[in-house]
Amino acid sequence: MSSQSQEGFGPVQLARWLGMKEWQLRRAQNLGLIPPPDLHAHRWSHALARTLPDRVEQILAEVGERPEPTADGKTSRPRSREGFGPVQLARSLGIQEWQLRHAQFRGLVPPPDIEGRRWSDALAETLPDRVEQILAEVGDHPGIGSEKSAQYLAERTALDVQRADVQALHERGILRPTGEFRGWPLYAVKELDALAPDQLLAVVADRQRWLAASLTNAEAAELLGWSVGRFEVTAERGGLAPGRFGRYARADVEGLRHDR
Structure with a gap:
């Protein structure tokens, strides 16, 4: 663990x-x-x-066992009499399974109402009228992760955009994920294109300022002429905790000289 x-x-x-x-x-x-x-x-x-x-x-x-694929390469999963599973519901609505997941993520499709895992026939019957809205909001592409989003923004703006900047935009509520993949947020290209230049410039500048004003544990130890172990123990005893990216503010590190 x-x-x-x-x-x-x-x-x-x-x-x-x-x-x-x-x-x-x-x-x-x-x-x-x-x-x-x-x-x-x-x-x-x-x-x-x-x-x-x-x-x-x-x-x-x-x-149980994993279902064997059929001749067309799709997995055969007969529909239960107790409503629809996610694959079945997506097929019945004529959308992709990832579009259904993203629609749930955005609150466009209500949670399953049968034991928290299946949609009842009654609930499923209310959803076809929402398909147009679902497709308009989730789009026809599942989105890209923070690393590729950073690459995309860097190429579009010529700024030094890093993955951490995309994550910062998310944390600040500026960039809304369109969905997720294996627990990691995905972002639609149209959402990336909609970012205001000053918003992007601000997070990039914040990151660069912090990197310039902070040190890794190894850099801090070298600055003080200590071993890394001595620095980490002294910092912990003095209540000095690392900040973003596990780095320490240079001013705080230099203040340790007087604590020896």
Whole structure:
């Protein structure tokens, strides 16, 4: 557990940690055998993950075997009499499964009303009239991640845009994700194009100012003429915590000279 990020588990990490395949985890979620993520709606906390290992045997027994693909390469999944699963609902609406996920992410499709994992016939019948709105909002492309978004913005603006800048725009509520993939946000190109130049310039400048005014632990230790270990222990004892990117403010580091 200690090797995992403090931000919990994404779906791939959780599946591996539980000794399951990713498709088994997804199906277990659809069946309600694994609770929804409790961190930012896309990651499982350590506390929640610890409740699952004892249930893996039961989960795998209920998940069953993976369906074999049919001649057209699609997985055969007969529709349950108890409403629609996500794949079935997407097909019935004539949209892609990722478009359904993104529509749920944006609140355009209500949550499943049968045990939290399937949509009833009654609820599904209310959705065809929303398809036009869904397609208009989620578009015809699933979006791109923060790394590719940064590359796209850098090429479009000639600014030194980094992944951290895209994440900062998200955290500030300026850039809204269109959906997510394996727990990571995806951004529509039209949303990236809609960013105001001054908003983008501000986050890039903030990052560059912090990098110029801060040091890594190794750089801080070198500045003080200490070992990295001595610096980290002294900083911790003095209540000096790293900031963004795990870096320390140069002024705070220099203040440690007087604490020796």
